[in-house]
Amino acid sequence: MKRSWMHVGGAVLVVVAIAAVVGVAVNSNKHTDNSTVLSQSTTKQTSISKPKQACLIFTIDDAKQVLGEGASGGETGASASSDDLEVSTCSYTQTAGAATSASTSKAASLLVRAPRTAEGVASNQTQFGRLKPAEVQDVTGYGEAAFWSQQYGQLNIFKSNTWYIVSFGPITPSSRTLDQTKQLADILINKM
Known part of the structure; x- marks a missing residue:
């Protein structure tokens, strides 16, 4: 029973992540400007480099650092790639165990x-x-x-013209914290 909750939780996480990408892309009514930083980034990279796959950056060993030895998962098949963007997702959950319930799993x-x-x-x-979006918190x-x-429980990072969305914490996105998610971002940032 607990294992099925973990699979459902993982699927919900992927759907929320894809919805967040679409929601942020469509949300043009609320905005702020950050064009100076981004225009500097464009000049740094004059050609398009080979896209990075999520599971090549976020490995099972990385997942075990934040989720424990019982981490399971990996590449998620659903993709919203286009001619202009390659989208990949890598998700891990805690494997159901005696100490893990649907309400406490991550x-x-x-x-x-x-x-x-x-x-x-x-x-x-x-x-x-x-x-x-105007309601987000800038992070340095x-x-x-x-x-x-906070709404999606995600840290959005723009690095080398690539958009990375990192999430870590409870299955319910709005229950996650920035400090929790930074734990995972700190592990992954040098591989991005």
Whole structure:
């Protein structure tokens, strides 16, 4: 029974992550401007590099550091890739055990929106510029720009023209904290 809750929780996490990407991309009514930082990033990378796959960055060994030895999961098949962006997701959950229940279990995920074209770069930059939701909290120390969305329980990082979405904590996104999620971001940031 607990194992099925973990699979359901993992599936919910992936759906929420994809919905968040779509929601942030569509949310153009509430925004702030961060164009100075992002225009500097564009000049650093003049060509499109090979996109990074989420599970090559976020490995099972990384997951065990935050979820414990019982971590399970990996690459998620659902993708919202396009000609301009390659999207990949890697999610892990705690394996059901005596000390883990659906209400106390945790999940960790990384969603990567890697640009394939200049339009993909521009799309990622816009999410951290004029389309960035007004209700988010800016975070320093991660990439060229970063913000925390309490609503989705996600740390959004813009680094080398790629948009990374990191989440870690309780299965319910709004129950996660920035400090929890930073634990995972600190493990992954040098591989991004």
